[in-house]
Amino acid sequence: MRRWLPFEWIAAIRFLVEGRMQSLFIVAGVTIGVGVIVFMSAILTGMTTNMMRRILNSQAHIELVPADEVARPLRGGDPVITLTTVQRPTQRVKSIDQWQSLREVLARNPEVTHVAPIVSGSALAARGSASRSVTVVACEPETYFEIVDLPGNLLEGHARLASDGVVIGTDLARELGVTLGDKLRLTSATGAGVTQTIIGIFDLGNRGVNMRNVYVALRTGQALLGLIGGATALEVTLTDVYAAQEVAEFIQTATGIEADSWIKTNAQFFTVMKTQFTSNTAIRVLVALSVAFGIASVLVVSVVQRSKEIGILRAMGARRGQILRIFLIQGGVLGLVGSLFGSAMGMASLVAFHALLRNADGSEFFPLVLDWTLPAWSAALATATGILAAMTPALRAARLDPVVAIRG
Amino acid sequence: MADPVPLPAPVLRLDAVTKSFAIGTPVEVEVLHGLDLTLERGEFVALIGPSGSGKSTLLNLIGLLDRPTSGRLALLGAETTTLDDRDLTRLRGRSIGFVFQYHHLISAFSAEENVAMPMLVDRGFPDDEMRARARELLDRFRLAPWAGQAVTRLSGGQQQRVAIARALAMDPALVLADEPTGNLDTKSSDLAFDLMREINRERGTTFLIVTHDPRLARRCDRIVEVIDGRITSDRPNAAREGESA
Ligand SMILES: Nc1ncnc2c1ncn2[C@@H]1O[C@H](COP(=O)(O)OP(=O)(O)OP(=O)(O)O)[C@@H](O)[C@H]1O
Ligand SMILES: [Mg+2]
Numbered sequence: 001m002r003r004w005l006p007f008e009w010i011a012a013i014r015f016l017v018e019g020r021m022q023s024l025f026i027v028a029g030v031t032i033g034v035g036v037i038v039f040m041s042a043i044l045t046g047m048t049t050n051m052m053r054r055i056l057n058s059q060a061h062i063e064l065v066p067a068d069e070v071a072r073p074l075r076g077g078d079p080v081i082t083l084t085t086v087q088r089p090t091q092r093v094k095s096i097d098q099w100q101s102l103r104e105v106l107a108r109n110p111e112v113t114h115v116a117p118i119v120s121g122s123a124l125a126a127r128g129s130a131s132r133s134v135t136v137v138a139c140e141p142e143t144y145f146e147i148v149d150l151p152g153n154l155l156e157g158h159a160r161l162a163s164d165g166v167v168i169g170t171d172l173a174r175e176l177g178v179t180l181g182d183k184l185r186l187t188s189a190t191g192a193g194v195t196q197t198i199i200g201i202f203d204l205g206n207r208g209v210n211m212r213n214v215y216v217a218l219r220t221g222q223a224l225l226g227l228i229g230g231a232t233a234l235e236v237t238l239t240d241v242y243a244a245q246e247v248a249e250f251i252q253t254a255t256g257i258e259a260d261s262w263i264k265t266n267a268q269f270f271t272v273m274k275t276q277f278t279s280n281t282a283i284r285v286l287v288a289l290s291v292a293f294g295i296a297s298v299l300v301v302s303v304v305q306r307s308k309e310i311g312i313l314r315a316m317g318a319r320r321g322q323i324l325r326i327f328l329i330q331g332g333v334l335g336l337v338g339s340l341f342g343s344a345m346g347m348a349s350l351v352a353f354h355a356l357l358r359n360a361d362g363s364e365f366f367p368l369v370l371d372w373t374l375p376a377w378s379a380a381l382a383t384a385t386g387i388l389a390a391m392t393p394a395l396r397a398a399r400l401d402p403v404v405a406i407r408g
Numbered sequence: 409m410a411d412p413v414p415l416p417a418p419v420l421r422l423d424a425v426t427k428s429f430a431i432g433t434p435v436e437v438e439v440l441h442g443l444d445l446t447l448e449r450g451e452f453v454a455l456i457g458p459s460g461s462g463k464s465t466l467l468n469l470i471g472l473l474d475r476p477t478s479g480r481l482a483l484l485g486a487e488t489t490t491l492d493d494r495d496l497t498r499l500r501g502r503s504i505g506f507v508f509q510y511h512h513l514i515s516a517f518s519a520e521e522n523v524a525m526p527m528l529v530d531r532g533f534p535d536d537e538m539r540a541r542a543r544e545l546l547d548r549f550r551l552a553p554w555a556g557q558a559v560t561r562l563s564g565g566q567q568q569r570v571a572i573a574r575a576l577a578m579d580p581a582l583v584l585a586d587e588p589t590g591n592l593d594t595k596s597s598d599l600a601f602d603l604m605r606e607i608n609r610e611r612g613t614t615f616l617i618v619t620h621d622p623r624l625a626r627r628c629d630r631i632v633e634v635i636d637g638r639i640t641s642d643r644p645n646a647a648r649e650g651e652s653a
């Protein structure tokens with residue numbers, strides 16, 4: 001008996017060790033439960049963070065665009081022509097009114113980290129006889145690259161956009177058969193055209209973006225798309241990416257300018273993510289419940305088996321509180337030990353699966369995120385669950401009438 | 409509690425103690441009918457009587473495991489009927505030792521640990537002194553070689569001796585034994601009885617022993633007989649009178 005351990009701990013541990021089969025089985029049960037949770041949660045967080053990173057790699061948190069143009073029929077006059085179909089006019093590239101002052105207002109908002117104006121529109125990129133339709137994104141490098149890290153995703157060259165430079169995606173470069181230093185002719189729908197030198201080739205981890213987007217300096221784009229001094233969109237990043245939808249709605253009502261959050265534009269991804277998290281939570285709750293019931297049933301049996309011993313302890317002066325704690329400690333220890341083994345098991349299988357499971361192209365099936373707060377949390381939760389589950393049996397033990405217990 | 413200086417108050421004093429049990433709600437049955445009993449320090453008393461007469465019930469009351477339905481029960485001069493559960497438990501732990509017919513040792517602990525258990529329960533943490541005291545008692549009871557053994561490995565007689573040692577661990581004023589030798593062969597039974605007698609002489613510990621064995625009862629100083637919940641006879645044991653005290 002170790003002198004630093006109080007009586008309740010000594011008794012609890014001895015009882016657990018003595019009932020080795022029961023203890024072993026329930027610890028195994030908790031281990032499996034916690035192992036599954038740790039494994040599943042890690043895969044889920046890994047996959048979603050990976051996905052989100054991929055999305056936000058090439059996209060701002062909020063994009064402000066001018067409102068759609070609406071045709072207003074002229075009213076009054078001839079009553080005969082009141083019943084008409086109002087056609088939606090074709091949308092043309094246009095600028096946000098007063099975007100400079102809007103940008104200043106936005107930048108003052110504490111939730112906003114960066115605001116960058118861009119001009120974007122479609123154009124044809126041609127090299128010799130090969131041509132592809134592309135989206136020209138014209139930006140100020142110093143602000144825009146704080147939002148989309150183009151320089152950090154370059155395969156070749158640089159992204160110091162000046163009047164005659166263009167940065168294109170790796171897929172477009174392959175399609176057009178161009179390399180660094182080649183000239184590329186961009187022609188807009190209005191007929192305006194510029195010839196740019198390819199100064200960088202990027203890979204933003206998204207095939208669509210790699211194929212479609214070409215980045216030029218703001219002035220170049222403004223000239224190409226016929227919007228001198230204009231901005232077709234303001235790109236915004238926030239301190240809290242998940243608040244994007246609320247902030248976007250707020251901006252929209254405050255300014256009357258359409259604000260789209262990345263959450264809205266990726267609604268499908270979010271729906272999938274939400275269902276995943278909901279089912280993950282449901283599984284956690286169910287596992288916690290079965291752990292609780294398992295621990296409770298083992299301890300109920302133990303209280304019955306030990307009722308004579310409990311009675312004798314009471315006769316020799318053990319207080320009800322001491323008996324209560326002996327069983328609460330047992331519950332907590334079972335939860336804790338099981339969750340430690342479980343976390344180890346979950347982590348080990350995570351590493352093993354990560355090594356074994358590969359996509360067809362050999363890339364990882366899921367990113368390995370070993371988050372140490374997860375085992376810490378599950379240990380704390382499992383211990384609390386164990387103590388809670390032990391409550392009923394422990395109270396039963398504490399309330400045993402020693403006379404009845406000893407007579408048995 | 410067991411001071412070497414003689415205590416002014418008797419170890420135990422029962423005053424018109426009754427005990428009733430509820431058997432189905434309005435129905436109560438009185439098992440003990442107004443008992444008066446005083447035990448002085450150093451007495452070695454046999455409690456005899458036919459089966460069902462109320463001996464164990466009485467012992468449970470005296471041992472503060474149960475409360476009388478009416479009457480007064482003073483332990484070492486202190487009235488106990490007004491104490492709450494917590495105080496009763498403490499008083500019980502420090503002043504009373506129990507020996508039961510079946511040893512009721514705690515199987516998860518060694519012999520030595522079982523003997524130290526009442527001290528551990530009382531003090532909360534293990535210490536060297538309780539270990540030494542347990543050793544000393546086991547030595548005394550000729551159990552030293554088994555001190556570290558799991559109690560399940562001991563014979564019935566050895567187990568009962570461990571249980572007696574445990575009852576003496578806190579050096580209680582009063583030891584209550586309910587048929588302590590009922591389950592033992594004559595030799596083990598005599599050994600256990602002799603040990604209790606020795607401690608009684610040496611420490612002045614009061615013993616109240618329920619026994620069905622007339623041979624053992626005759627070796628006590630005083631014999632109290634209970635029949636149908638009443639003390640029908642309480643006499644010094646003439647056969648031993650010259651020998652005792
Ligand atoms: N909890 C209880 N509820 C109802 N009746 C009880 C209860 N405990 C004891 N009795 C009754 O009280 C009476 C005395 O019982 P007790 O166990 O004290 O007798 P005893 O003298 O110890 O007998 P034995 O020598 O057989 O051990 C018996 O009739 C018994 O049925
Ligand atoms: Mg009895």
